[in-house]
Amino acid sequence: MVRWIRRNLVVLAGLLTLAYLVLPNVIVMVFSFNKPAGRFNYTWREFSTDAWRDPCGVADLCGSLTLSLQIAAWATLGATVLGTMIAFALVRYRFRARGAVNSLIFLPMSMPEVVMAASLLTLFLNMGAELGFWTVLIAHIMFCLSFVVVAVKARVMSMDPRLEEAARDLYAGPAQTFLRVTLPIAAPGIAAGALLAFALSFDDFIITNFNAGSTVTFPMFVWGSAQRGTPVQINVIGTAMFVIAVLVVVAGQVAAGRRKRDTVR
Amino acid sequence: MTDTNTGGDVRLTGISKTYGSFTAVHPLDLTVPQGSFFALLGASGCGKTTTLRMIAGLEEPTTGTVFLGDKDVTDLPPYKRPVNTVFQSYALFPHLDIHENVAFGLRRRGVRSVEKQVGEMLDLVQLGDYARRKPHQLSGGQQQRVAVARALINHPQVLLLDEPLGALDLKLRRQMQLELKRIQTEVGITFIHVTHDQEEAMTMADTVAVMNGGRVEQLGAPAELYENPRTTFVANFLGTSNLIEAAVAEGRGAASDIVVTAGGGTLRLPADRCGAPTTTGGKLLVGVRPEKISLVHADDAGAIAAGRNQVTGRIVDTSFFGVSTQYVIDSPAGSGLQVYEQNIERDSRLAPGAEVVLHWNPAHTFGLDAAQDIQAGVETVEDAT
Numbered sequence: 001m002v003r004w005i006r007r008n009l010v011v012l013a014g015l016l017t018l019a020y021l022v023l024p025n026v027i028v029m030v031f032s033f034n035k036p037a038g039r040f041n042y043t044w045r046e047f048s049t050d051a052w053r054d055p056c057g058v059a060d061l062c063g064s065l066t067l068s069l070q071i072a073a074w075a076t077l078g079a080t081v082l083g084t085m086i087a088f089a090l091v092r093y094r095f096r097a098r099g100a101v102n103s104l105i106f107l108p109m110s111m112p113e114v115v116m117a118a119s120l121l122t123l124f125l126n127m128g129a130e131l132g133f134w135t136v137l138i139a140h141i142m143f144c145l146s147f148v149v150v151a152v153k154a155r156v157m158s159m160d161p162r163l164e165e166a167a168r169d170l171y172a173g174p175a176q177t178f179l180r181v182t183l184p185i186a187a188p189g190i191a192a193g194a195l196l197a198f199a200l201s202f203d204d205f206i207i208t209n210f211n212a213g214s215t216v217t218f219p220m221f222v223w224g225s226a227q228r229g230t231p232v233q234i235n236v237i238g239t240a241m242f243v244i245a246v247l248v249v250v251a252g253q254v255a256a257g258r259r260k261r262d263t264v265r
Numbered sequence: 266m267t268d269t270n271t272g273g274d275v276r277l278t279g280i281s282k283t284y285g286s287f288t289a290v291h292p293l294d295l296t297v298p299q300g301s302f303f304a305l306l307g308a309s310g311c312g313k314t315t316t317l318r319m320i321a322g323l324e325e326p327t328t329g330t331v332f333l334g335d336k337d338v339t340d341l342p343p344y345k346r347p348v349n350t351v352f353q354s355y356a357l358f359p360h361l362d363i364h365e366n367v368a369f370g371l372r373r374r375g376v377r378s379v380e381k382q383v384g385e386m387l388d389l390v391q392l393g394d395y396a397r398r399k400p401h402q403l404s405g406g407q408q409q410r411v412a413v414a415r416a417l418i419n420h421p422q423v424l425l426l427d428e429p430l431g432a433l434d435l436k437l438r439r440q441m442q443l444e445l446k447r448i449q450t451e452v453g454i455t456f457i458h459v460t461h462d463q464e465e466a467m468t469m470a471d472t473v474a475v476m477n478g479g480r481v482e483q484l485g486a487p488a489e490l491y492e493n494p495r496t497t498f499v500a501n502f503l504g505t506s507n508l509i510e511a512a513v514a515e516g517r518g519a520a521s522d523i524v525v526t527a528g529g530g531t532l533r534l535p536a537d538r539c540g541a542p543t544t545t546g547g548k549l550l551v552g553v554r555p556e557k558i559s560l561v562h563a564d565d566a567g568a569i570a571a572g573r574n575q576v577t578g579r580i581v582d583t584s585f586f587g588v589s590t591q592y593v594i595d596s597p598a599g600s601g602l603q604v605y606e607q608n609i610e611r612d613s614r615l616a617p618g619a620e621v622v623l624h625w626n627p628a629h630t631f632g633l634d635a636a637q638d639i640q641a642g643v644e645t646v647e648d649a650t
Contacts, residue, residue, distance in 0.1 A: 170370035185358075
């Protein structure tokens with residue numbers, strides 16, 4: 001028995017870690033099929049697909065979800081475009097204050113979020129900005145930016161500068177070189193940055209809560225409803241997001257695997 | 266470019282490159298005849314790659330002009346020059362398959378149907394079956410051939426090769442040397458090849474320019490450079506040379522030979538193989554290649570034919586190479602002299618410690634200016650990596 005444990009220790013540790021990671025998600029999924037007695041979805045009563053058949057059955061839930069998805073999409077777009085340009089500028093060009101920009105870009109990552117949130121509110125109020133969709137979007141782009149810069153910068157730095165020279169040597173002008181060689185090679189880094197930005201923006205609560213005014217995003221909705229009761233529909237939305245994310249990853253891997261098989265044969 | 270493949274010579278006039286206070290290439294004039302296989306040879310940091318990159322347009326010359334035929338291309342960006350490059354470590358586009366890598370130049374120039382040309386080019390480099398693979402799925406030698414195909418498909422006036430074989434192992438390198446030579450003969454395009462490997466330069470090129478410290482030391486056909494080096498750098502960098510410090514006894518006069526004394530003996534060399542001044546009593550470096558020297562045991566010294574240059578010494582080391590044996594000999598004329606003897610009839614007395622006489626035909630001797638560093642261009646172990 002002792003020998004068996006010793007031999008399989010790594011596997012056991014792996015399985016335990018996996019369970020640690022997966023268990024909370026499983027709880028979310030299981031309780032999306034619950035039929036709670038009262039307002040709170042905290043104890044298991046009986047199996048039901050009611051919530052799945054009527055995911056928008058709770059007032060304002062789907063409205064807040066749509067808003068969150070919209071903000072996440074725009075924040076991702078903004079942060080990815082700006083962040084990619086910053087990353088290229090930092091790696092490729094020598095300019096004044098480059099070192100300062102290089103370290104300042106990490107500020108939003110290291111600043112305590114709640115402090116950042118309160119300060120942003122101060123800033124917006126002093127500027128006389130109306131709190132709502134736009135203030136939330138500006139804040140989200142700001143804190144997503146540094147993550148995109150880090151992801152893209154790593155990719156651009158590891159890129160062989162001779163690839164672009166080769167493109168120029170092969171009759172590609174500056175624009176063609178960027179579109180045909182630089183961008184495709186940097187794409188994995190940009191995609192990673194974009195995914196990160198989307199995830200961060202979608203479930204951000206603290207900064208959003210401070211700066212949203214009367215608009216309500218999905219995380220704010222969940223927080224607000226938790227005071228009075230937790231509808232099962234929240235679990236349904238969470239499960240759906242989880243499943244979609246997993247499907248995207250699996251589809252990506254299958255596609256990559258097939259491409260590899262095709263070419264190797 | 267495809268249709269006007271009349272080429273012309275590559276002419277560099279007064280071209281130089283400085284980075285801040287560092288001069289990578291001193292003002293340089295160089296003409297590469299159309300259709301030739303030209304090698305720029307030198308150790309790393311000698312300016313050969315910078316020179317190549319200025320021809321490609323990837324580096325802007327500080328002074329001077331680059332001509333392709335009669336056309337001044339100095340101010341043209343690389344994508345407007347009818348010149349293509351095979352990069353060191355190939356620089357294949359990792360996100361494109363082999364077919365698209367090779368088609369890249371054609372597509373950028375707006376060529377519509379590339380299939381036929383790409384197919385033919387891949388067949389030329391024997392990679393027809395690999396068209397749909399990605400570069401990382403190919404071996405080093407295959408990647409190298411893709412890089413050549415990707416450049417050649419554009420029918421450039423000049424093909425530039427930047428250490429193209431540097432990443433390959435020795436056997437593959439030999440094979441690719443012959444392969445490149447074959448391709449060059451077949452397509453007739455001017456090849457300018459940058460390398461630090463003197464053997465590679467001599468095997469492949471019609472003309473070799475030996476570069477050192479941002480300058481061309483000597484330029485000529487491989488055999489010419491090897492037999493008649495004009496500087497100690499060329500003498501040592503191209504193959505191995507025995508350089509002996511000598512004093513001039515009889516300078517250039519009525520006789521066609523120069524007579525010098527070294528280590529107590531006299532040596533002769535043809536006056537036309539010495540570019541240095543020879544005033545009587547002045548110093549001179551006398552050189553001879555290791556394979557030109559014959560070696561006999563001191564007991565048989567009487568059998569040496571008259572009129573040959575002779576140096577006595579003692580063997581300090583021998584290495585057996587199969588086809589030949591290398592002897593290292595210390596003599597009054599100089600220490601560490603090298604001799605390569607064919608292993609035809611091996612004399613078992615020629616072992617370390619044996620007293621020997623080195624002798625060679627005076628016609629194989631060359632003279633160099635003694636004001637130079639005698640060790641210039643000697644490859645040390647660190648350099649050889």
